[in-house]
Amino acid sequence: MDLVVTFIGTSASVPSAARGTSATLVSRGGRRWLVDCGEGTQRQLLRSGVGLADVDVVLLTHLHGDHFLGLPGMFKTFALRGREEPLLLVGPAGLDQLMVTLQPLIGRLPFHLEVQESGPGEVLRDDDAVIRAFHTDHGVRSLGYALVEDDRPGAFDVDAARALGVPDGPSFGVLQRGGEVTLDSGAVVRPDQVMGEARAGRVVVFSGDTRPCEATEDAARGADLLIHEATFCDEDSARALETRHTTALEAGALAARAGVRMLALTHVSTRVQPREVRREAEREFPGVIVPRDFDQVEIPFRERGEPRLIPVHERLGKGAREDAAAADDPATLGSATL
Amino acid sequence: MDLVVTFIGTSASVPSAARGTSATLVSRGGRRWLVDCGEGTQRQLLRSGVGLADVDVVLLTHLHGDHFLGLPGMFKTFALRGREEPLLLVGPAGLDQLMVTLQPLIGRLPFHLEVQESGPGEVLRDDDAVIRAFHTDHGVRSLGYALVEDDRPGAFDVDAARALGVPDGPSFGVLQRGGEVTLDSGAVVRPDQVMGEARAGRVVVFSGDTRPCEATEDAARGADLLIHEATFCDEDSARALETRHTTALEAGALAARAGVRMLALTHVSTRVQPREVRREAEREFPGVIVPRDFDQVEIPFRERGEPRLIPVHERLGKGAREDAAAADDPATLGSATL
Numbered sequence: 001m002d003l004v005v006t007f008i009g010t011s012a013s014v015p016s017a018a019r020g021t022s023a024t025l026v027s028r029g030g031r032r033w034l035v036d037c038g039e040g041t042q043r044q045l046l047r048s049g050v051g052l053a054d055v056d057v058v059l060l061t062h063l064h065g066d067h068f069l070g071l072p073g074m075f076k077t078f079a080l081r082g083r084e085e086p087l088l089l090v091g092p093a094g095l096d097q098l099m100v101t102l103q104p105l106i107g108r109l110p111f112h113l114e115v116q117e118s119g120p121g122e123v124l125r126d127d128d129a130v131i132r133a134f135h136t137d138h139g140v141r142s143l144g145y146a147l148v149e150d151d152r153p154g155a156f157d158v159d160a161a162r163a164l165g166v167p168d169g170p171s172f173g174v175l176q177r178g179g180e181v182t183l184d185s186g187a188v189v190r191p192d193q194v195m196g197e198a199r200a201g202r203v204v205v206f207s208g209d210t211r212p213c214e215a216t217e218d219a220a221r222g223a224d225l226l227i228h229e230a231t232f233c234d235e236d237s238a239r240a241l242e243t244r245h246t247t248a249l250e251a252g253a254l255a256a257r258a259g260v261r262m263l264a265l266t267h268v269s270t271r272v273q274p275r276e277v278r279r280e281a282e283r284e285f286p287g288v289i290v291p292r293d294f295d296q297v298e299i300p301f302r303e304r305g306e307p308r309l310i311p312v313h314e315r316l317g318k319g320a321r322e323d324a325a326a327a328d329d330p331a332t333l334g335s336a337t338l
Numbered sequence: 339m340d341l342v343v344t345f346i347g348t349s350a351s352v353p354s355a356a357r358g359t360s361a362t363l364v365s366r367g368g369r370r371w372l373v374d375c376g377e378g379t380q381r382q383l384l385r386s387g388v389g390l391a392d393v394d395v396v397l398l399t400h401l402h403g404d405h406f407l408g409l410p411g412m413f414k415t416f417a418l419r420g421r422e423e424p425l426l427l428v429g430p431a432g433l434d435q436l437m438v439t440l441q442p443l444i445g446r447l448p449f450h451l452e453v454q455e456s457g458p459g460e461v462l463r464d465d466d467a468v469i470r471a472f473h474t475d476h477g478v479r480s481l482g483y484a485l486v487e488d489d490r491p492g493a494f495d496v497d498a499a500r501a502l503g504v505p506d507g508p509s510f511g512v513l514q515r516g517g518e519v520t521l522d523s524g525a526v527v528r529p530d531q532v533m534g535e536a537r538a539g540r541v542v543v544f545s546g547d548t549r550p551c552e553a554t555e556d557a558a559r560g561a562d563l564l565i566h567e568a569t570f571c572d573e574d575s576a577r578a579l580e581t582r583h584t585t586a587l588e589a590g591a592l593a594a595r596a597g598v599r600m601l602a603l604t605h606v607s608t609r610v611q612p613r614e615v616r617r618e619a620e621r622e623f624p625g626v627i628v629p630r631d632f633d634q635v636e637i638p639f640r641e642r643g644e645p646r647l648i649p650v651h652e653r654l655g656k657g658a659r660e661d662a663a664a665a666d667d668p669a670t671l672g673s674a675t676l
Contacts, residue, residue, distance in 0.1 A: 013418060014380070014414075014415045014418060015380065015381040015384065016381075016384060017381070017384045017385045020381060021411075039377055039378060039380075039381075039407075039408070039410075039411040040377060040378035040381055042352070042353065042377075043353040043354075043355070043358060043377075043378055046353065046354060046355040047355045065410060065411060065414055065443060066411070066414075069377075069407075069410055069411050069443065070377070072377075072403060072407055073359075073377040073403060073404070073407050076352075076403055076404075077352045080351060080352060101439070101442045101443065102443075104439045105403055105407065105439065105440075
């Protein structure tokens, strides 16, 4: 099953020409979860190449404007095109009041918007995966989120089954689903005799805005991908402490302690160069990326390989964004340049 | 004195990959007026090449979300960088209530935000120019705006002054400022003897969202630039009527009746091709442009030439937007592509 993270907005607090405010999209098996929704997110989705699909769930890490000001516009656009599927909006305590504030800006929606204030613990279950929230440390009510897939059964060992005398056919399926099979001989074959070890599900963790904290580290232990904020570099560590943010060095150290497979740093201040952010984090943890807007990370099942960065130009071509901008009207200027 | 219009967001209702929601910037002699402020405007200003300067005045044409949802984020960014200069926000009746709604999203500002509900008439005077509002027809309270420069004195005819015996020096200045000069001979020279005819000031008119209406036509009579919405083409004329918008054909006809020098069509629906919008309007009026986001129109004093479209690529280079997007982090990917 596909599991792809698209970085939709990676700037801190204010946008830059290159980076929108916070938003990250997770796509998994046709489901789409958006983590945070800064101003301009609906358009960033359009520009990203993934399109403004009907997001199923929006998870807010906290209620600062650069993480939610894109909600009214996105909801209104969903309404304009007649969306009918319900949308679940999750966030920390205070979310209900925020939605009361936003209500006059949003107006009537033709779909059901379910607003769910959450504390730590399971936020939602989606067939074979859960979203869990954990408290973070940002000086306001704030949550991190972990997408945790259920473990999958181990590989079925056909040769072992045949060697035990299990006949080809329905009995294989019984064993794969965890049942026992009684052979004509009266012998019983148990699944653990023919199935490899259960395969751990994939885990993606979002820190949101926060100081480095144990809850993030616990959630991220052995995770495939940790998306952690790195608003500042070490030279601004006092400021990071004061504003309850994390430095690149601290994020790298946390990733190393948690033993994640890949660390993606986001929420990068316009005060710092992304390459400096990366270099600093690499002093603590080698597997660091600082994605640009619209870059993706593809996370295969663990037996199939490592998480892989797909830079935006690899997907959309080097001039992708420029092309998109010009695509709808190459001839509008025409002779009318008075 | 420079007078430049930059198209910041030219889409109708919802953004597209290429076009942001409504915003237009007027720059004149160091002053900056923003007409409408859709979601993402602060970032569009950064991407446009003109930068997120401290806008002096924001004029809202009406209170639909795609025209104001960029205000909270822009104001917060101004606050974050410690702006102290006051900002005047003008809009139709209902603006005060809207600002009460937006207040929790904006928070405390370190600068004075003056909110001014306006009806038709003079909205503000800025030395040698005024902004006038007029009622439009959009089914809600809506305003158009005209920037009208004062007339400038005619050219001073040095040869004529000398022929009348006026000595070179301070007397020339007296005549240029409208005063009379008494010569040593006792003869009196009046300014009308040495000054050409007064030169009409420049006029830029913004229709906002509206049906074609007389107030717009009156305001635009002989204007240098009319920026009119053209949400639909003629084939959707019933829909234009129903939603109180204008078709390209209607906008062209209005521009022809008003005798403007240039017509810029904006607020283009994603349902139509901009080139079709232009072709249709050209059936009624030849001087039509359909600007892309970040295109500019430069309006020289009338004796110096016609309004001129400056396409974005002429200012910023063909790959400007793509370059801007990549500029801050060419090396972030590095070796960390696990």
